[in-house]
Amino acid sequence: MGGHPCCYKQKLKKGLWSSEEDGKLLNYITQYGHGCWSSVPKLAGLQRCGKSCRLRWINYLRPDLKRGAFSQQEENLIIELHSLLGNRWSHIAGHLPGRTDNEIKNFWNSCIKKKLRQRGIDPATHKPLSEVKDDGNESEKKLPTSSQANKGNIVGMKKSFLPPQASSTAHESCSGGSGLSGKPSDHLLQCYSFRQINYADDMGVDRPFDYNTVPGSPSSLAMHNSIPVSTFPAPAIVAHQVNPSISLLSDNSGITSYSNCSGFSYCTDSTPFLWNCENKFDKQLSSTQVHSMVEDEDKWSVYLQMPYLSGSSYPDAEPCQAYSNIKPEIEGLQTLGFPHPATYNGLTL
DNA sequence: AAAGGGCGCAACCGCCCGTGG
DNA sequence: GCCACGGGCGGTTGCGCCCTT
Secondary structure, rough: OOOOOOOOOOOOOOOOOOHHHHHHHHHHHHHHHOHHHHHHHHHHOHHHHHHHHHHHHHHOOOOEEEEEOOOHHHHHHHHHHHHHHOHHHHHOOOOOOOOOOHHHHHHHHHHHHHHHOOOOOEEEOOOEEHOOOOHHHHHHHOOOOHHHHHOOOOOOOOHOOOOOOOOHHHHHHHOOOHHHHHOOHHHHHHHHHHHHHHHHHHHHHOOOOOHOOOOOHHHHHHHOOOOOOHHOOOOOOEEEEEEEEEEEEOOOOOEEEEEEOOOEEEEEEOOOOEEEOOOOOEEEEHHHHHHHHHHHHHHHHHHHOOOOHOOOOOOOOOHHHHHHHHHHHHHHHHHOOOOOOOEEOEEEO
């Protein structure tokens, strides 16, 4: 594209793609794959640069793209992930099958930002606007840039928590998983408690547990504190999406788990368990119970609510209507051992 | 009906990173 | 170590549509 060597070798077309160009690109990639993008336009008979072709394919022509408006669950997930990952759209997109980073970025900038502000939430920091001293422009600066984030900081993480050994070991450990031994696999550890960690850090209270003491999981310390962007969540294979917010994950150990990346993970092997906020398995669930939990989107949707959406953390925010509707369900779930979505270790988030 | 503003979206821009020579 | 290049990403721009005045 502009400025790129491939672009000024010859006069290349810019701007909107015609249906004829789309057809050429689609036919070529369908038949031969894209291979080296810089060679695609020539081979496909297009007067475009390779980057333009790549973008067109990824954002528009790819057959697995999901069309249409974002669902409420997708929106909630985007907000949740943005609070964890910041403006790392490609990583957020990785959690929404069929959605592109460009699409999510546009949706965020045009729609979600506005909604959050209307609810009294600063979209940049995910904190109440009343807590954000300066105007919006200033608060935007609080987000790490992508390059900063790629160097190991995570949104909301304080530097003091960065471990000395934060390194590639995190990458290495992510692909495994120790579920067979009865301990949480690393990818579950990784999914677990980000929200709690962020809130604990933000609110200046103790973290739920010391990662140094997590048995058999020294790597998870590095993982939690310097989470390499490319491995959040860990590179477990996303087999399919149970619903837009809950991934069915499989790792090398054969463990299958469900995770909503909100601090609640469920693992189903021969001994299904509920991993509670005490970081231990204290509740045995039958497969039927687990599947029931996962498949009941209404229940999950409650657990996916950001605390501020339920009005518990940010009094100025409007209470979530769905939350009040489903309150009896929550109480029922609590009797099963599920923590309240807006509490943690007795702390109201 | 025309002008203007808001909005959503597609595409470009500029930068960074990884790789290979 | 340096450079060229390809690929990828987030930020930004510009166009077209729609609604309001």
